[in-house]
Each structure stands twice: as C-alpha cells, then as structure tokens.
Amino acid sequence: MNRILAKTQLSDDVYMMRLDAPHIARERLPGQFVILQLDNDYGERIPLTIADADPAEGSLTIIFQAVGKTTHNLADKAVGESVVSVLGPLGQPTHIEKFGTVVCVGGGIGVAPLHPIVKGMKQAGNRVIVIVGARNRKLVILEEQMRALADEFIVCTDDGSYGRKALVTEPLKEVCARIPKPELAVAIGPPVMMKFCAEATRPFGVHTLVSLNTIMIDGTGMCGGCRVTVGGQTKFVCVDGPEFDGHKVDFDNMMQRLKAYRKHEDTAHHQCHLDAEIQAKERSLS
Amino acid sequence: MSHITPEALAEAAHRELDAILKKTAPLTPKERIAIPVQDMPTQDPEVRRKNVQEVALGYTPEQARLESMRCLQCRNAPCVQGCPVRIDIPGFLKAAAAGDFLGACAVIKKNSLLPAVCGRVCPQEVQCQEHCTVGKSLKSVDKAVSIGRVERYVADLERDSGKAVSPVIKPATGKKVAVIGSGPASVTVAADVRREGHQVVMFEAFHKPGGVLVYGIPEFRLPKAIVQKEIDALLAMGVEIKTNFVIGRTRKLKALIEEDGFDAVFIGTGAGLPKFMNIEGENLVGVFAANEYLTRANLMKAYDFGRADTPIYRAGRVAILGGGNVAMDAARTAVRLGAAEVHVIYRRTEVEMPARVEEIAHAKEEGVIFHLLENVSRVMGDENGCVKAVECLRYELGEPDASGRRRPVEIKGSEFIRDVEAVIVAIGNDSNPLIPRTTEGLKTTKWGNIIVDETGKTSIDGVYAGGDIVLGAATVILAMGEGRRAAASINERLK
Numbered sequence: 091m092n093r094i095l096a097k098t099q100l101s102d103d104v105y106m107m108r109l110d111a112p113h114i115a116r117e118r119l120p121g122q123f124v125i126l127q128l129d130n131d132y133g134e135r136i137p138l139t140i141a142d143a144d145p146a147e148g149s150l151t152i153i154f155q156a157v158g159k160t161t162h163n164l165a166d167k168a169v170g171e172s173v174v175s176v177l178g179p180l181g182q183p184t185h186i187e188k189f190g191t192v193v194c195v196g197g198g199i200g201v202a203p204l205h206p207i208v209k210g211m212k213q214a215g216n217r218v219i220v221i222v223g224a225r226n227r228k229l230v231i232l233e234e235q236m237r238a239l240a241d242e243f244i245v246c247t248d249d250g251s252y253g254r255k256a257l258v259t260e261p262l263k264e265v266c267a268r269i270p271k272p273e274l275a276v277a278i279g280p281p282v283m284m285k286f287c288a289e290a291t292r293p294f295g296v297h298t299l300v301s302l303n304t305i306m307i308d309g310t311g312m313c314g315g316c317r318v319t320v321g322g323q324t325k326f327v328c329v330d331g332p333e334f335d336g337h338k339v340d341f342d343n344m345m346q347r348l349k350a351y352r353k354h355e356d357t358a359h360h361q362c363h364l365d366a367e368i369q370a371k372e373r374s375l376s
Numbered sequence: 377m378s379h380i381t382p383e384a385l386a387e388a389a390h391r392e393l394d395a396i397l398k399k400t401a402p403l404t405p406k407e408r409i410a411i412p413v414q415d416m417p418t419q420d421p422e423v424r425r426k427n428v429q430e431v432a433l434g435y436t437p438e439q440a441r442l443e444s445m446r447c448l449q450c451r452n453a454p455c456v457q458g459c460p461v462r463i464d465i466p467g468f469l470k471a472a473a474a475g476d477f478l479g480a481c482a483v484i485k486k487n488s489l490l491p492a493v494c495g496r497v498c499p500q501e502v503q504c505q506e507h508c509t510v511g512k513s514l515k516s517v518d519k520a521v522s523i524g525r526v527e528r529y530v531a532d533l534e535r536d537s538g539k540a541v542s543p544v545i546k547p548a549t550g551k552k553v554a555v556i557g558s559g560p561a562s563v564t565v566a567a568d569v570r571r572e573g574h575q576v577v578m579f580e581a582f583h584k585p586g587g588v589l590v591y592g593i594p595e596f597r598l599p600k601a602i603v604q605k606e607i608d609a610l611l612a613m614g615v616e617i618k619t620n621f622v623i624g625r626t627r628k629l630k631a632l633i634e635e636d637g638f639d640a641v642f643i644g645t646g647a648g649l650p651k652f653m654n655i656e657g658e659n660l661v662g663v664f665a666a667n668e669y670l671t672r673a674n675l676m677k678a679y680d681f682g683r684a685d686t687p688i689y690r691a692g693r694v695a696i697l698g699g700g701n702v703a704m705d706a707a708r709t710a711v712r713l714g715a716a717e718v719h720v721i722y723r724r725t726e727v728e729m730p731a732r733v734e735e736i737a738h739a740k741e742e743g744v745i746f747h748l749l750e751n752v753s754r755v756m757g758d759e760n761g762c763v764k765a766v767e768c769l770r771y772e773l774g775e776p777d778a779s780g781r782r783r784p785v786e787i788k789g790s791e792f793i794r795d796v797e798a799v800i801v802a803i804g805n806d807s808n809p810l811i812p813r814t815t816e817g818l819k820t821t822k823w824g825n826i827i828v829d830e831t832g833k834t835s836i837d838g839v840y841a842g843g844d845i846v847l848g849a850a851t852v853i854l855a856m857g858e859g860r861r862a863a864a865s866i867n868e869r870l871k
C-alpha cells in the first residue's frame with residue numbers, strides 16, 4: 091500500500107508523485123486532499139491535495155513543494171518505496187456544475203490543486219479561463235496540462251521571465267471587467283495571493299472560491315487546529331472546507347495562524363520558504 | 377503538600393501486613409475498618425513536573441493485600457451497583473486479600489475487558505467507591521476501599537506475569553463484522569464478537585489504534601504501552617485493524633454492508649468537534665482546543681523536542697478553560713512542556729468540577745493554579761495576532777439548574793485582565809458529524825449523537841453504535857459497557 095509508482099521533478103523544488111492507493115483513488119473527487127505521514131512515531135501529518143487520480147490503476151497523484159522537513163523527506167523518496175500513512179480523501183469536494191464561464195487562478199504550487207477543478211469544470215461544460223502565475227519561468231508547473239484544458243490560458247510571472255510581467259490579479263481584473271462577466275472565480279495559491287484575488291473580484295460581484303491551506307493534524311474535525319474565521323464564524327477547513335467564499339474569509343487571521351509555529355520550529359529543517367514567498371509577495375503588492 | 381515516598385509507603389505496608397498475618401483469628405469488621413487506607417505511591421511532584429512518565433506508580437503486593445482486606449464483603453455489595461459493568465467487587469477483593477492476584481484478575485475479567493485502563497482512569501469516587509460501606513462508615517468517600525487501585529494492581533500483575541490467558545475463539549462462522557473506530561467501545565466489541573468466531577475488521581482514521589486512550593489521555597496518566605498491549609491482544613485473536621481508514625470518506629458505511637459483505641457494523645467514533653466559546657479573540661495565535669494540544673503532545677509525541685517533527689506551542693503563562701479531566705490533562709501537559717505558570721479557570725467551584733478528584737489533587741501538587749468562580753470573556757492579542765491576555769469575569773453561584781448544580785451567575789462589572797500567552801479551551805465536544813452526514817437514514821439527536829435502542833441498534837438494520845458518539849462525552853467504562861451490550865446484540869443477530 092502507498093507505494094510510489096512514479097516521481098517527476100517539475101521545477102527546482104516541486105515534485106509530482108503517483109501513489110498506489112486504490113481506496114482513495116476510487117472515492118476521491120476534485121477539491122479533496124490526503125494527509126500523509128512518513129513515520130508513525132515521530133513524523134508529522136501533512137495535508138496535500140489530490141492533483142489527479144486513476145481509479146482503474148488505483149493510483150493518485152500529488153504535487154508538492156519541498157518547503158520543510160516532511161516535504162523534503164518525501165522528495166527524497168524513490169520509486170518503489172512507500173509512504174507509511176496516507177489518509178483520505180478528506181474535505182468537501184468542489185461543487186462542480188455548469189455555471190457558464192469560470193475563471194481559475196493558480197499561484198505557484200496552487201496550480202496543482204487547481205488542476206482537478208479545471209478538469210471537472212471543463213467536463214461539466216463550462217468555458218474555462220485559466221490564469222497561472224509564478225515568481226519566474228522555472229516555477230511554472232503543469233503548463234501543458236492546463237493549456238490543453240483551458241479555453242483561454244494566461245500565464246504571468248513576477249519578474250517577466252515568461253508570459254506577462256504581472257501579478258495574477260491584473261488579468262483577473264480584466265477578465266472580471268468583461269461583459270458578460272464570469273459566473274465564478276476559483277483562486278488557489280499562497281494566502282496573500284488568494285486574499286488579493288478576492289479583493290480583485292469583489293467590486294465586480296464575481297463569486298470567488300478559495301481553497302485554504304491551514305495547519306492540520308487529524309483532518310477529521312477532531313482537533314480544531316485548522317479553524318478559520320469565515321463571515322465572522324469559526325469554520326474547520328478539514329471538514330467544512332477546504333473551499334470557502336473568498337469574500338468572507340479573514341485572511342489576515344489565517345496568515346497569522348499559519349505562522350504560529352515559526353518561532354518554535356527548528357530553523358534547520360523548518361525554514362519557512364512559504365513565509366519568504368508571502369513576504370516577497372506582500373512587498374510587491376504594497 | 378508533603379509527598380510520602382514510595383519506600384516509606386512500602387515499608388509501612390510491610391509492617392502492617394506482617395502484624396495482621398501473625399493473627400490466627402479472622403479479622404473482625406472493626407479491625408478491617410481500622411486498617412489504614414493505602415496511599416498510592418507517586419513520583420515526587422518536583423520530579424514528575426519535568427517528565428512524562430506515569431505519576432502513580434502502583435501498589436506493592438503488601439499494599440494491594442491490605443487494601444483488599446479493608447473490604448467488609450458486604451452481602452448486598454452496594455459498590456457493585458456503582459460500577460457501570462457490575463464487576464463482582466467483593467469477589468475479586470476477597471481473592472486479592474488472600475494474595476491470589478491472578479484469581480482476582482480473572483473475576484474482574486468476566487465483566488471488564490480493560491481493567492488496567494479502568495483501574496487508572498475510572499472516576500471511582502462517583503462510581504464504585506461512592507457507595508462503599510467502609511467509606512460511608514468513615515464518613516468520607518476518600519476512605520472507601522480503593523477498588524480501582526487494587527483493580528489496577530492485579531491487572532498489571534497479570535499482564536506482566538505473561539500468564540494472561542488469551543480467550544478461546546469459536547470456530548469460524550463465515551460472518552463478517554466491521555467495527556468503526558478503535559476506542560474502548562470498539563475494542564470491546566471487536567473482542568466480544570471475535571470470540572464467537574466471526575471475522576472482525578476494525579477501521580481507524582488515525583495512524584494508531586486506541587482512540588482517546590492514545591491521542592487524548594496523556595502518557596503520565598495512562599502509559600501508551602498498556603493500551604498497545606490491549607491492541608496486541610486483539611491482533612493475536614485475529615482481529616484485522618485497518619488504520620488510516622476513515623469511514624464516510626475512504627469508504628461509505630453503506631458500502632461496507634452492500635458491497636463489501638459485512639453482516640453487521642458497529643460505530644464507535646467517539647466525541648468529535650471541540651466546542652469553542654464564541655468569544656472575541658478565540659482564533660488568535662496561541663488559542664487551542666485541548667484536543668489539538670493533547671493530540672500534538674501525546675499521539676504526535678511533541679514533548680520529545682528535537683525528535684518529533686510536530687511542533688507544540690510553548691508559552692510561559694498558560695490559561696486552561698474548563699474543569700474536567702480534559703482540562704486537567706491539558707494543564708498538567710503544559711506544566712511538563714515547561715510553562716512557568718498554568719492557570720485553570722473554571723466558572724463553578726471545586727465541588728462541581730467534573731474531573732477525577734485524584735487528577736485535581738495531582739494538578740495542585742504540580743503547581744497548577746486554580747481560579748474558581750471565574751470565566752474568560754475575551755481573548756486579547758498583540759499586533760502580531762498572538763495572545764497576550766484574557767479578560768475575565770467573576771462569578772457567584774445562583775439557583776440550582778436542571779442538572780441540580782447551582783448555576784454560576786456573572787458578577788456585572790467585575791472584569792479584570794490576566795496576562796497569559798496561550799489559552800487552551802477544554803469545555804467539551806460536540807459529536808463528530810462525518811458518519812451521519814455521509815450515511816443516509818442514520819438517525820441522530822439534535823446534538824448529533826447517534827440514536828440507539830436498548831440493544832445498541834441504530835435506525836439502520838444491522839448497524840449498531842455505542843460509546844461517546846451515543847452518550848456524548850462520557851467515560852471509558854461506560855463506552856466499554858455500551859460496547860458489551862452492542863456486541864451481545866450483534867452476536868445474537870448473527871446466530
């Protein structure tokens with residue numbers, strides 16, 4: 091069980107793996123995730139979105155960025171080795187139906203969880219506009235797959251090394267300003283990016299879904315560690331989410347909570363690449 | 377509080393027992409009552425504050441015999457009425473008093489599957505020991521026969537002796553039963569159903585079986601090795617355990633019956649969702665549900681700094697909200713993680729605290745500070761969104777409410793500030809909605825607890841439930857008792 095069937099490096103620190111997990115592959119739907127663990131005694135439980143699944147083969151695909159100890163150790167595993175624990179599929183699946191035009195925005199590693207949603211939206215008969223953003227050309231992932239699915243595909247980089255030199259919020263605003271405006275926006279990426287995407291669509295009244303990546307432990311609603319404030323109410327991302335109405339999420343509180351263990355984390359292994367990314371984005375957005 | 381060393385307790389018991397054994401005439405009731413209550417040997421509070429090893433060390437054989445001799449062998453045995461699973465208490469105490477500890481354990485095991493666990497965690501002072509005649513005649517429940525401590529002693533002895541007889545399993549019936557969850561209710565069902573020769577598959581969401589016994593109750597109160605032995609016993613009986621398998625998600629409950637060929641299903645998924653208080657500042661950095669804090673510390677071993685990958689929030693001053701076992705466990709865990717001050721804040725008085733008396737006493741010995749008739753009304757944060765203080769209100773006791781307890785009433789205008797860096801909320805759980813939400817036709821109460829009839833059967837044919845998911849947050853022994861009842865119904869059904 092949970093054997094690694096294939097492994098590909100997509101960019102400097104982003105990896106794609108196919109795992110043998112027939113039960114999960116059979117049940118999973120777009121928007122759902124797994125929690126995995128590399129050591130049952132001292133290991134950490136980390137959530138990763140199911141980027142794709144093949145029920146016939148009994149496999150699922152995960153795409154992850156090596157940011158800390160567990161993700162680095164996972165990246166070091168070779169084909170044929172196994173992941174001790176994989177639990178899932180968790181979370182509420184994405185609500186997919188024919189809305190009309192759907193604009194899907196993915197930032198950095200967020201393109202991975204976005205992929206099954208784009209696929210689902212397309213299969214349901216929507217016109218799908220995909221906007222993908224990354225810091226530079228090397229960090230753009232799943233471009234081919236997205237291009238193949240999208241009716242319209244826009245890529246931008248922060249440094250202009252590929253596609254448009256812009257933040258994803260720019261093309262998103264343009265798409266929202268079109269007449270008719272899109273029926274739905276889906277934004278997945280670093281928390282700051284989702285926050286500003288939600289701000290971008292708000293004036294146009296375009297309903298915006300975001301997929302939150304809070305810290306989790308059990309993933310079944312028992313611990314309360316993943317909670318966020320949505321529309322003034324406390325919600326548990328693992329059972330009520332991970333997708334929420336971006337216009338109602340208290341992103342500032344969520345970002346503070348994501349940093350809760352920063353000062354407690356072992357600096358060698360738990361270096362906060364994600365935070366560096368957030369800060370860089372924050373600087374460039376302000 | 378002065379701590380009596382285990383050596384001194386052992387020495388005193390040795391002398392006492394010698395004196396009694398020299399007598400030829402049987403002990404009179406008066407002499408029995410005169411035997412001093414045998415205190416539980418414990419680690420020195422100053423030492424145990426800094427480790428996670430078990431606090432209570434267990435009786436010596438002499439202590440176990442002496443304590444058992446205190447029992448008057450009452451004909452009507454009021455203590456048995458107080459035990460949810462009706463253990464033959466005078467029966468096992470009689471054997472233990474005579475030094476036949478394995479015999480004593482065999483008596484207990486007729487009714488309880490987990491004596492080493494229940495001896496440690498049962499709230500005895502409101503169950504078996506509350507009714508004890510000895511305690512009544514000495515006018516204090518503290519002086520009742522320490523039934524739980526003897527139970528623990530004989531169970532530990534049996535386990536360590538390697539003489540535990542594994543149960544006989546009847547020939548295979550070809551019938552298959554699914555057990556969801558692996559807490560005390562589920563462990564009991566698995567054992568009782570397997571004994572009848574049915575195949576049993578247990579599904580557990582976590583990576584380790586045991587339920588609250590492994591993720592909630594800390595090592596210093598219930599060593600995980602003891603729970604593991606119980607799980608090993610199930611495996612030895614041929615029960616199959618599938619971890620990392622969440623019913624409702626990895627597989628729907630109905631698919632177990634309709635597609636996978638299970639003849640009956642037991643749901644023992646426990647209490648889920650932690651409750652919060654809906655007050656300002658509740659989602660600040662540094663506010664935790666006790667479930668999260670304890671899971672990090674126990675299951676994920678976060679106390680093992682440097683070795684465990686899971687971090688835990690370490691703060692100098694910690695406030696715990698609540699007065700139950702969960703609150704005590706969180707408070708004492710915070711002490712062990714190095715907090716300088718741990719404050720338990722509870723709305724009522726100590727008499728109303730639902731925690732076991734022993735846990736409250738141990739917490740006090742370890743330096744936990746109690747603030748009674750007080751409640752938190754707001755959590756305040758700094759510019760980074762981290763907890764820096766709580767606003768509290770003072771309370772007084774008013775008229776009794778429906779539960780008969782006097783209702784705490786806030787004193788208007790009594791607000792004041794307590795500086796703390798972390799807040800742990802331990803005010804109870806709502807029931808986990810995952811299975812009801814994904815299982816059509818499964819009836820629940822308005823609080824989300826699964827409704828069962830007197831045989832443990834739910835609204836779906838062939839599906840049974842028990843433990844915290846039915847009772848709301850309850851106790852290990854009640855969960856076990858419910859498991860027994862449901863297992864009996866399942867066995868009846870599969871005959």
Ligand SMILES: Cc1cc2nc3c(=O)[nH]c(=O)nc-3n(C[C@H](O)[C@H](O)[C@H](O)COP(=O)(O)OP(=O)(O)OC[C@H]3O[C@@H](n4cnc5c(N)ncnc54)[C@H](O)[C@@H]3O)c2cc1C
Pocket residue numbers: 123134135136137138139140153154155156157158159160161162199202203302303304305306332348349350355359360361362363364365
């Ligand atoms: C529902 C969900 C889906 C996710 N999907 C993906 C995905 O498809 N691909 C991917 O690369 N990442 C995904 N993440 C984020 C991923 O879980 C974290 O990157 C991972 O836990 C980091 O673990 P680590 O030990 O390598 O790093 P750590 O050293 O533990 O932490 C590094 C950084 O990650 C943050 N972090 C730590 N633990 C978590 C956690 N449990 N959840 C979120 N952030 C955390 C820390 O705040 C820190 O900034 C998802 C998160 C959630 C909640």
Ligand SMILES: Cc1cc2nc3c(=O)[nH]c(=O)nc-3n(C[C@H](O)[C@H](O)[C@H](O)COP(=O)(O)OP(=O)(O)OC[C@H]3O[C@@H](n4cnc5c(N)ncnc54)[C@H](O)[C@@H]3O)c2cc1C
Pocket residue numbers: 310497498499556557558559560561562579580581582586587588589592593621622623624644645646647670701702705732808810811842843844845849850851852853855
């Ligand atoms: C911190 C703490 C301290 C306590 N102290 C005491 C004490 O001193 N004395 C006492 O008597 N009682 C105590 N209790 C209460 C006692 O532990 C519970 O009443 C008892 O464990 C309930 O048993 P259960 O079998 O119903 O379920 P649980 O022990 O809650 O186990 C349920 C299991 O089911 C799993 N599960 C849930 N949903 C699913 C699913 N969909 N699929 C698969 N698996 C699932 C969970 O992961 C869990 O492992 C304490 C509780 C806590 C939290």
Ligand code: SF4
Pocket residue numbers: 458459460461462463465488494495498500503504505523524527853
């Ligand atoms: S199981 Fe609990 S209540 Fe029953 S006799 Fe033992 S300690 Fe007392």
Ligand code: SF4
Pocket residue numbers: 446447448449450453454455456465466469507508509510521523
């Ligand atoms: S009530 Fe007390 S003294 Fe009487 S049988 Fe029970 S334990 Fe013994």
Ligand code: FES
Pocket residue numbers: 305306307308309310311312313314315316317326327328329
């Ligand atoms: S991860 Fe524990 S409740 Fe969501």
